[in-house]
Amino acid sequence: MIKKILFVDDDPVLLGILSGTASQQFGTEFEIQTAEGGQAAIEVTDSEGPFSVVVVDMQMPGMNGIETIGHLRTKMPHAVFMMLTANRDLETAIHAVNDGKVFKFLSKPCEPSELASSIKAAQSEHNSLVSAKDLLSGTISGTLDLMTDLIEMPDGRHIDTARMLNATSDLASRMAINLGWEERIAARVFLVGIAMLSPQEAERFDCLDPTSDEHKELFGKICRVSAGLLKKIPRFDWIVDLLRLVPKAERYRELGSREELSALVLRVVFYWNFLTMKGMCVETASATIRKIMPELPDKLIGAVECLHDNRDALCVKTVAMTELKPGMIPYHSVTNDQGCKVISGGRRLTQAMIDNLCADRELSQRPLMVVMSSISTLQYDDASGVACPV
Incomplete structure (x- = not known):
């Protein structure tokens, strides 16, 4: 003190x-x-x-x-x-x-x-x-970490909340949309409701065509459930209202309200992240987003295509498991002796992921190929969960 x-x-x-x-x-x-x-x-x-x-x-x-x-x-x-x-x-x-x-x-x-x-x-x-003040900031930070672990940890889930946060800030900047702290928190936690889906619903959400009505309905359910969960947190009222708008966001209006613009950015970034994490190139992903939201202007689609795709980095480095840090990106997926995927390639590592890898005696002895840019040009902020340029 x-x-x-x-x-x-x-x-x-x-x-x-x-x-x-x-x-x-x-x-x-x-x-x-x-x-x-x-x-x-x-x-x-x-x-x-x-x-x-x-x-x-x-x-x-x-x-x-x-x-x-x-x-x-x-x-x-x-x-x-x-x-x-x-x-x-x-x-x-x-x-x-x-x-x-x-x-x-x-x-x-x-x-x-x-x-x-x-x-x-x-x-x-x-x-x-x-x-x-420290208690409040620590509580919020811990809550975000818990929520993002719930979203990201299950095997096969094509969601990276730190990547979504970076893309949300990038897309908003390209479209000259001002974001507050509320949108930055929302970018990381607005899919926490995915943890409440049944195993069958979660599998369908991951496998269905994102342009289908059923996938859109599941996305809407996730946002509504997320809003209900976040409603219990003080000072999150505006974020709760924002999440309820996200599934309905369809068109871009330059003079739209802050809520309308923010909801549209979050929805677009979700689909960009979801599709590119599944292996789509950015151009194919943007074409799919246009099918989902056909009223989006060319300006916004062009901004989406300018978003950085982590898998575009071709330089890799082999590191020991003990050298892994939050924010690093595995080049390939990691599987255990039974052939089960433990970590998906292309996703930023969290501390929880690293702890799980190191706790496995067999996996902890393996080297891991990591995207070079995630080592040399990014610094990971454990408090906020954001990977930032050095």
Whole structure:
């Protein structure tokens, strides 16, 4: 956790007293910085921040305490602010506390013991804010990993969610469509409902002609089930509504709503991924997508054909199983002694896949041919599950 204090006051003598008192009370436990006035505080924050605790004088020329806190909070959303005032302006105090701008008010002069206890309380509040943020981001990351494992792990399933995420971003960029964090999460998890299909339905979904009505109906069912599962996660309401639109997305409207455009991109990228993972070249896949969605414009089909197909990379390298990293792409499928496919060629490896390979005594001794570009030009972010250019 960050343990850094910033004192802000237009009086350099008072700044010296405050920083000296804090040093005596805490020793080297906190890093202490000072700033003479609001503008100086902004500059110190840019060069030395972020800070966990900020103590600001209320009455300063040019930029008062409330204004200074407003500027600093945009740069340090998890900093805890305390205000130093000589006149105890009750109305100002109530307004600042109610708006969440100030954690506590301190009076001038401030007793060393009161200053120390207040800083400790503010640091504790900062720790709580950061812990809650880390917990939330960790929970979402773990949830995404679990969902994508459910989608990808079964043998023979032609889905690579990391590849879909990259293609979604690429296609949207080519079509000048702005994506938010919601679409990026949706690209990875909108097929989680596939795990709820019966074995017979899952087999038909993988084997049926994607232009057939039955395949389209199964795709719609997967999206609806996914929406129902994701509805249980807080802040995913917009994603849930988006997933319900995906099976109905048919035509591109340049001035369409964000939901309409995002749903169309997700549907197109699904079919691109599904078909090329089954071995179709990009041109054949795009022709099939046009049959499924005949109203798509040439501009969008052209953008689809420009998407990078991982199997176009011909350079390969042989590596030991112990050298595998998430994001690498096997050139061939991996089968066990019984002839059962364990990993499909052309799919990015996840940590779960690597763990399964290494847990098998026989498989762990085999070398594996890996697409060279997935080693030399891609770096895999375990937290987000995204393969990114280095």
